[in-house]
Every structure is written in structure tokens, then in C-alpha cells.
Amino acid sequence: MREFTRDEIDYILEKAASLEIYARGERKSDMLAGRILANMFYEPSTRTRISFEVAMKRLGGDVINFSAEASSAVKGENLADTIRVVSSYCDVIALRHPKEGASRMASQFSSVPIINAGDGAGHHPTQTLLDLYTMKKEGKLHDLRIALVGDLKYARTVHSLAYALALYNASIFLVSPPSLRMPDEIKMDLMSAGAKIYETEDIQDVIDDINVLYVVRIQRERFPDPAEYMRVIGSYRITAELLKRNEEVIVMHPLPKTDEVEKAVDSMKQAKFFEQAFYGVPVRMAVLSILLAEWRKATTQSDSSF
Numbered sequence: 001m002r003e004f005t006r007d008e009i010d011y012i013l014e015k016a017a018s019l020e021i022y023a024r025g026e027r028k029s030d031m032l033a034g035r036i037l038a039n040m041f042y043e044p045s046t047r048t049r050i051s052f053e054v055a056m057k058r059l060g061g062d063v064i065n066f067s068a069e070a071s072s073a074v075k076g077e078n079l080a081d082t083i084r085v086v087s088s089y090c091d092v093i094a095l096r097h098p099k100e101g102a103s104r105m106a107s108q109f110s111s112v113p114i115i116n117a118g119d120g121a122g123h124h125p126t127q128t129l130l131d132l133y134t135m136k137k138e139g140k141l142h143d144l145r146i147a148l149v150g151d152l153k154y155a156r157t158v159h160s161l162a163y164a165l166a167l168y169n170a171s172i173f174l175v176s177p178p179s180l181r182m183p184d185e186i187k188m189d190l191m192s193a194g195a196k197i198y199e200t201e202d203i204q205d206v207i208d209d210i211n212v213l214y215v216v217r218i219q220r221e222r223f224p225d226p227a228e229y230m231r232v233i234g235s236y237r238i239t240a241e242l243l244k245r246n247e248e249v250i251v252m253h254p255l256p257k258t259d260e261v262e263k264a265v266d267s268m269k270q271a272k273f274f275e276q277a278f279y280g281v282p283v284r285m286a287v288l289s290i291l292l293a294e295w296r297k298a299t300t301q302s303d304s305s306f
């Protein structure tokens with residue numbers, strides 16, 4: 001996410017808006033006909049993997065799905081070798097991997113663009129793009145007062161989102177149990193980018209000041225010590241009663257939810273997480289079409305001018 005400028009993000013969001021009609025299947029396109037996306041997922045995924053696949057197919061492209069368990073990874077092949085080979089079979093790769101920095105590393109061995117679809121506790125940039133798209137659709141992006149709530153230490157979605165929020169001059173409220181605070185390194189980056197950040201342990205302190213509440217689950221799989229997880233389990237929860245205090249606030253969540261959002265919230269009009277998940281399709285369409293149609297055209301043209 002650190003690589004994006006605000007203009008680039010705005011461009012992607014505008015592009016996504018123009019593609020929503022295709023994402024809904026209301027119009028057909030063959031913009032990416034003949035192009036192949038390799039979905040390479042070394043960690044579980046529902047929405048990211050499927051919405052990448054749908055995005056590609058609705059634009060006329062093809063998809064190959066690679067799952068680590070059924071590949072030579074189990075025979076001990078390293079990521080660099082797998083990427084070298086898979087990139088010779090396709091035009092773009094969406095990579096999810098449990099190690100931070102895996103996508104950046106993969107990009108050094110790939111002959112095609114790599115999209116980071118989640119690298120450990122690191123980043124999840126396409127999630128951030130669809131989060132921003134949701135906020136824009138909800139009319140919140142120009143005056144953003146947002147609470148990031150929950151496991152801010154391990155949740156990659158909030159790491160990526162925080163960098164983007166700094167570009168949109170948001171007021172950022174970091175709400176987490178003490179042991180799950182946002183890493184200092186990220187807070188320092190945000191402050192040096194001029195972001196306004198406030199930290200607290202209790203959502204009650206900030207509920208009246210925000211217009212977006214972005215909650216994440218405790219990232220159980222990232223805890224090195226299960227005892228550490230047991231100590232924080234159930235330490236925060238968004239309830240219908242809390243939301244009644246601020247009608248203006250919308251609730252977002254990258255999903256999957258576990259028990260950090262009370263069931264009753266699902267049916268409240270402030271709950272936007274299912275729409276948010278749908279927006280993964282137009283946003284990923286925008287990313288794919290920029291990489292495969294626009295960017296590729298631009299590089300091909302400049303090649304031929306030599």
C-alpha cells in the first residue's frame with residue numbers, strides 16, 4: 001500500500017465504478033479475453049480468491065487455481081522456483097502467502113505482475129482498495145473519521161488501510177486491547193505522513209466522534225503462543241446497542257467475522273460488510289484491467305518505439 005499515491009488510488013476507484021455494471025453481470029465484456037490469471041493461495045481464502053476469479057471471468061479472461069497443498073510445495077519446492085515457472089504460464093499472479101514480504105520477493109522472480117493478495121501479518125492492498133471504494137460509495141471518504149477496532153497487531157487489512165487513510169487526511173482512532181496495538185513502526189510512518197492518530201482501549205471513548213467503524217477479528221493463526229490468544233479472546237465486541245448511539249456510523253469488516261460483532265448488527269442498516277465484500281469484484285476488475293490492458297499496452301508501445 002505504501003507504493004500508492006492518492007491520485008493512483010482515486011484512479012483505481014473511478015475505474016472500479018465504471019466496471020460495476022460488469023461486476024453485477026448486467027453487461028458483458030471480453031476486455032481480458034485470452035489473458036490468464038494464476039490464483040496462488042498458500043493460505044485459506046474465500047472472498048479474495050473467488051472475487052479475483054469472478055473479476056477475471058466477467059471480463060472474459062481465464063483463471064488457473066493453484067493450491068499449495070496440491071502442488072510441489074509439499075515436495076519442498078521453494079516459492080521462487082514455483083513463481084518462475086507459474087509466471088511463464090500466465091499473464092498475472094494473485095499471491096497469498098503466510099510470510100510477510102512474500103509478494104515483494106515473488107515479484108523479483110516473476111515475469112508477470114504479482115498482486116499481493118495478503119502476505120502474513122503484512123499487507124492486503126486490494127482489500128484496502130475495496131474498503132476505500134465502500135467508504136466512497138457511502139459518502140464518507142471526503143470527511144473520514146474512522147475507528148480501526150480489534151487486533152491491530154496482526155490484522156494485515158488494517159495495516160494496509162492505515163497507510164491509505166493517511167493519504168485521505170482521515171482522523172484515525174486506533175482501538176484495541178493493549179497487547180494488540182498497532183505496531184509502532186506503522187504508527188511512526190502514519191505520523192510522519194501527517195496523519196491524526198488517537199489511541200484508546202475502549203470504543204465507547206470514540207463512538208460519538210466517528211463515521212466509520214472498521215472492525216477485525218482476532219487473527220488466531222498469527223499468534224506464536226496459544227496462551228497469548230487465550231488471554232485476549234472475547235476482549236472486544238461491537239453491539240447493536242453501541243451503534244444506536246451514533247446513527248451516522250457505518251460498520252465495516254473485511255470478514256470472516258467470528259464473535260467480535262454481535263449477530264443483531266447484521267440486520268442493522270449501518271452494517272455494510274456484505275456489500276463491502278461484493279465490491280471486491282469491481283475493484284479487482286479495475287486492478288486486473290489496469291495491469292493487463294492499460295499497463296501492458298503502455299509497455300508494449302514503449303517497447304516498439306525502441
Ligand code: ASP
Nearest residue numbers: 118124157217254255256
Ligand atoms: N480476510 C481477511 C484477510 O485475509 C481478513 C481476515 O482474515 O481476518 O486478511
